[in-house]
Amino acid sequence: MDPTRRLMFWLKLPFIADAALVVIGVLLLVGGNTVGWWVLLFAGIRAAVGAISVWVIAPRVLGRPVPPDQSPST
Numbered sequence: 341m342d343p344t345r346r347l348m349f350w351l352k353l354p355f356i357a358d359a360a361l362v363v364i365g366v367l368l369l370v371g372g373n374t375v376g377w378w379v380l381l382f383a384g385i386r387a388a389v390g391a392i393s394v395w396v397i398a399p400r401v402l403g404r405p406v407p408p409d410q411s412p413s414t
Contacts, residue, residue: 358387
C-alpha cells in the first residue's frame with residue numbers, strides 16, 4: 341500500500357469513532373442522562389483535532405522529501 345494512502349487512512353479513521361461518539365451522546369441525552377453533553381463535547385474536540393491533523397499536519401508530512409536509505413549496500 342502506498343504510504344500516502346496509508347497515512348490518510350489512519351488520519352481519517354478516527355472520524356468514524358467520532359460519529360459513533362455523537363450517536364452515543366445523543367442516545368444518552370434522549371435517555372435523560374446529562375453526561376451525553378460531555379460525550380458530545382469530547383467528540384467535538386476529537387473531531388477538531390482530527391481535522392487539524394488531516395488538513396494541516398498531513399500535507400506538511402507528505403510534502404517532506406524522503407531521506408535516502410542509510411543502510412550499507414551489499
